[in-house]
Amino acid sequence: MQDRKLIADETHTRMRLDKMINMTDESLTRTRVKQLIDEGFITVNHQTEKPSYKVKENDVIHITFPEEKVIDLRPVDLNLDIIYEDSDLLVVNKPSGLIVHPTDTSEDVTLVHGLLHHIKDLKPIDDTLRPGIVHRIDKETSGLLVVAKNKETLLALQDELKAQKTHRQYVALVEGVIQHNKGKIDAPVGRHPKARKNMAVTAKGKDSVTHFEVLERFADHTLVQCNLESGRTHQIRVHMQYINHPIVGDPKYGRRKTDTSYGQYLHAQTLGFTHPKTHKFMSFSADLPDYFTEKLKILRHVDAG
Numbered sequence: 001m002q003d004r005k006l007i008a009d010e011t012h013t014r015m016r017l018d019k020m021i022n023m024t025d026e027s028l029t030r031t032r033v034k035q036l037i038d039e040g041f042i043t044v045n046h047q048t049e050k051p052s053y054k055v056k057e058n059d060v061i062h063i064t065f066p067e068e069k070v071i072d073l074r075p076v077d078l079n080l081d082i083i084y085e086d087s088d089l090l091v092v093n094k095p096s097g098l099i100v101h102p103t104d105t106s107e108d109v110t111l112v113h114g115l116l117h118h119i120k121d122l123k124p125i126d127d128t129l130r131p132g133i134v135h136r137i138d139k140e141t142s143g144l145l146v147v148a149k150n151k152e153t154l155l156a157l158q159d160e161l162k163a164q165k166t167h168r169q170y171v172a173l174v175e176g177v178i179q180h181n182k183g184k185i186d187a188p189v190g191r192h193p194k195a196r197k198n199m200a201v202t203a204k205g206k207d208s209v210t211h212f213e214v215l216e217r218f219a220d221h222t223l224v225q226c227n228l229e230s231g232r233t234h235q236i237r238v239h240m241q242y243i244n245h246p247i248v249g250d251p252k253y254g255r256r257k258t259d260t261s262y263g264q265y266l267h268a269q270t271l272g273f274t275h276p277k278t279h280k281f282m283s284f285s286a287d288l289p290d291y292f293t294e295k296l297k298i299l300r301h302v303d304a305g
Contacts, residue, residue: 141263171269
């Protein structure tokens with residue numbers, strides 16, 4: 001599809017951005033418009049806005065359509081580290097370097113390819129590219145994810161996630177020494193106003209809260225435990241950068257001279273949720289990957305020396 005430019009007139013004044021675009025071009029559903037807005041492909045006067053943005057007369061709206069690719073969703077044996085599994089769901093420990101699901105911009109093998117091999121009858125529930133995916137973690141982040149095997153389980157787990165009842169605890173190695181033992185970062189996260197592939201703390205972002213606690217201090221680094229109230233894209237990475245303690249190895253938000261051998265040192269260590277069928281709260285933990293523990297040993301050795 002060709003990129004488009006729309007200019008709002010007086011009939012569009014005070015109309016929601018997503019509704020205005022949908023009315024102007026009915027081939028774009030509200031869901032598709034929201035996706036394009038969230039991914040930064042729709043701008044208003046060269047700035048990213050929310051779907052609920054109230055359009056003003058003479059606003060210039062640019063719509064960029066990402067190149068559509070045919071994605072080969074085939075089963076691939078990835079020897080997944082399955083922590084728990086029953087007839088309704090499973091919990092998997094994702095390694096760093098593995099994307100959770102296919103995208104239009106990547107042809108890499110993903111966790112979904114591995115899930116299709118492991119769960120023979122895993123079928124698309126609502127999204128053909130994300131069968132059973134309840135939530136995501138970044139490619140270079142390791143750790144726990146829960147995957148639903150049927151629609152009822154998927155919806156129940158997604159509702160719990162939206163209600164902020166899912167327990168998610170991360171461990172991160174950050175640059176610099178944090179002096180406070182505990183902290184709370186309460187800063188809205190949204191699309192970067194200029195770099196659409198990045199997130200940032202911005203007044204137009206969504207409410208985002210990260211709690212952290214210092215686990216260990218080194219000469220120039222700090223090991224922290226992070227708990228999420230909200231779950232915005234790149235939230236911990238953006239929040240730690242915001243307080244000037246970016247995650248070690250973060251290729252997008254980290255410092256230039258940093259160890260990027262394994263991507264960011266960020267691990268989704270603990271995951272807890274209520275099982276939709278048994279209604280019992282379940283909690284799972286995954287040890288730090290070997291490269292992470294080796295990094296900590298090196299830092300401790302340097303400090304001891």
